[in-house]
Every structure is written in C-alpha cells, then in structure tokens.
Amino acid sequence: MNGSDSLPQWRPLLRGAREREGRSPMGRWLQLATVAPDGSPRVRTLVFRGWSGPAELDLLTDGRSAKPAELLHQPQVELCWLLPKARSQFRLRGRLEKMEPDLQLRERKRHWQTLSPGGRALWSWPTPSEPFATGALFPEELDDVVPMPEHFLLLRFALSQVELLELVGHPHRRRRWRRESCWREEALNP
Secondary structure (H helix, E strand, C coil), rough: CCCCCCCCHHHHHHHHHHHCCCHHHHHCEEEEECCCCCCCEEEEEEEEECCEEECEEEEEEECCCHHHHHHHCCCCCEEEECCCCCCEEEEEEECCCCCCCEEEHHHHHHHHHHHHHHHHHHHHCCCCCCCCCCCCCCCCCCCCCCCCCCCEEEEEEEEEEEEEEEEECEEEEEEEEEECCCCEEEECCC
C-alpha cells in the first residue's frame, strides 16, 4: 500500500463514526488548535468541507480572523473530532499546505460555489472579533451572483498522524496511524 496515494485505514472508520451522527452538525464540526504569535494556544470549531486527497482535508475561514496569522506563525496544527454517538474521538495532526496561487484560487471558487446562500452570507458580516456596532448588517443569505470576497480563505491541511480513541468497552481502545509508516495501524494504551 502506498501511504500517499491509497485511502488510509482510518478514513473508513472516521466516515462510519460521522455517519452515526446522522443529521447532527457534530458530524461536520471539528476543533482546530493553533498557536498564536505570542505562544498562547487557541482552539475554535470549524466546519469540515471535504477531502482533497487521501489525507488532506479542507476547512474555510475568514481571512480577517486571527487564524491566518496564527497559521503563518506556526503551520502545524491538531484537529479534534469528537463524535458522541459513535463514542469516538479522532485527533488529526498535520500542517497547513502551501498551495500554488492558481490552485488556491480555483479551489476557493469551487468551495464558494458549493456554499448555500446562508453559508455565503457569513463572509459578508462585519470583521470577526471587532467591537459590535448597533445597526451593523448581518445578512442571512447571499445570491449565487455575489462575487467571492478576498477574505474567503481555504485552509488545506496535510495530515501526518491520526489517533482514534474509542470510548466504548473496558478498557477503551486507542489506535494511531502515521504517514511516515504508510499509515500502518498501531495499538496504544487508552
């Protein structure tokens, strides 16, 4: 099995755990941990937007938020995907991929076009973390014809390690897969 071209063993496990969430947003929400330029940790919840390769996943962010500066400072991240109905926690470690400008633009446009009118509206809201201004506009929907804003950013992460903690049975089960070992499964103490 080629570790970079084949679907890693953990992908079907993650898909199955996400499917158990049904229509719950928990199947799409994951936490992104970054390091701020001052060295302090930051964690926030983002929406999973799809796979761009066997071990590369896409997230979207507002370029006016703190995340782009944090990722420029430290491109290594950890993502945590807690799927309560499956009683599973996936910990995904990797780094922000640098993409060629043409590919980055093409992929951003592709993601922009897949968003619902309500999803696109979020990028027309005022700058994140700025003081709230009474009377500021927070549209609920944007038409398909509205152009993609410059601050609509794609974050593509290339994963290097995945851990799965299954919170069922006694003892719990913990496994790890690493890209460097062609995603071979390792059993770990929970």
